[in-house]
Amino acid sequence: MGKEIIQIKDLKVHYPIRSGFWNRITDYVKAVDGVNFSINEGETYGLIGESGSGKSTTGKSIVGVEKVTSGEILYKGVDVTKPANRKKLNYNKDVQMIFQDSMSSLNPRKRIEDIIAEPIRNFENLTTDEERKRVQELLDIVGMPSDAIYKYPHEFSGGQRQRIGVARAVATNPKLIVADEPTSALDLSVQAQVLNFMKNIQQQYNIAYLFISHDLGVVKHMSENLAIMHRGRLVELGSREEIYKNPMHIYTRRLLSAIPQVDVEHRAENKKHRQAVEKEFQEDQARWYDKDGRVFPLREVSRNHFVALPEEEIHKIEREGE
Numbered sequence: 001m002g003k004e005i006i007q008i009k010d011l012k013v014h015y016p017i018r019s020g021f022w023n024r025i026t027d028y029v030k031a032v033d034g035v036n037f038s039i040n041e042g043e044t045y046g047l048i049g050e051s052g053s054g055k056s057t058t059g060k061s062i063v064g065v066e067k068v069t070s071g072e073i074l075y076k077g078v079d080v081t082k083p084a085n086r087k088k089l090n091y092n093k094d095v096q097m098i099f100q101d102s103m104s105s106l107n108p109r110k111r112i113e114d115i116i117a118e119p120i121r122n123f124e125n126l127t128t129d130e131e132r133k134r135v136q137e138l139l140d141i142v143g144m145p146s147d148a149i150y151k152y153p154h155e156f157s158g159g160q161r162q163r164i165g166v167a168r169a170v171a172t173n174p175k176l177i178v179a180d181e182p183t184s185a186l187d188l189s190v191q192a193q194v195l196n197f198m199k200n201i202q203q204q205y206n207i208a209y210l211f212i213s214h215d216l217g218v219v220k221h222m223s224e225n226l227a228i229m230h231r232g233r234l235v236e237l238g239s240r241e242e243i244y245k246n247p248m249h250i251y252t253r254r255l256l257s258a259i260p261q262v263d264v265e266h267r268a269e270n271k272k273h274r275q276a277v278e279k280e281f282q283e284d285q286a287r288w289y290d291k292d293g294r295v296f297p298l299r300e301v302s303r304n305h306f307v308a309l310p311e312e313e314i315h316k317i318e319r320e321g322e
């Protein structure tokens, strides 16, 4: 196993809900509610869950654009939830983010040259020539022609814009990139291309990814370790081998069964199967919340495989599998 690059410890992000005449805080949305995991140098760590489960909030907390309610994010052993520490460690250079929607994350009024050069300008003092050379190298790395520097984001396809987003993220030589659903908005064939070049860049530059997705199918080919998130908490985490071979949590099984089937002949069967899984999920949900409606703490079921279920449930599932 590689060396840990970042450790997330009991991370909580609660958003206040205000209401009434005085606009008082009446409750909190517990978007992230006590999350623990670590990412190793150069690995892809998958963070999976349905919409609203808290994945983006976790990612944004890691890059430092979301205020953390409590917990620690340790980078080189230092808690980077504190802005002063981020500055001291040059953290904003080392940790970058790629977004799902490249159209709104790339400034439409700026040329590609300026978009990619922006993070470089924040951290390095290059001459105009040096900067242009660097931007052209970055475009080359992501497989884009060098004359792209003169163009604007709308002149490119979704897949090409995502390449530009990656070039910008890689510009500062980061150690970790948080990739929030980087391929969800793309056609299947383009998805594969983007995932491939993200992998190539990772190997070339030893970058770690936190790969956020709602789709276990996409992450299967990308990540060495993964965590499944539900309602702000992790319900299962561990190595890819363990989780795909032996998914323990009903929610993980449900996400796995939602991997799209392109087999037209069996469409009706698939639909029936999905309905059955949905029913099972509804019935079984009660088994995995404690009396306060929270998921149980994670327990180790085998080496590098943890699941948030009470012990008797784990035994039951193990017996079912025998």
Ligand SMILES: Nc1ncnc2c1ncn2[C@@H]1O[C@H](COP(=O)(O)OP(=O)(O)OP(=O)(O)O)[C@@H](O)[C@H]1O
Binding pocket: 015, 029, 030, 031, 049, 050, 051, 052, 053, 054, 055, 056, 057, 058, 214
């Ligand atoms: N700024 C905010 N203020 C209040 N609630 C928020 C805010 N940002 C997110 N939330 C809520 O926090 C929860 C988690 O949102 P988050 O975007 O992290 O989920 P997600 O798993 O990334 O989903 P998606 O894939 O749809 O973005 C949701 O219930 C969301 O409505």
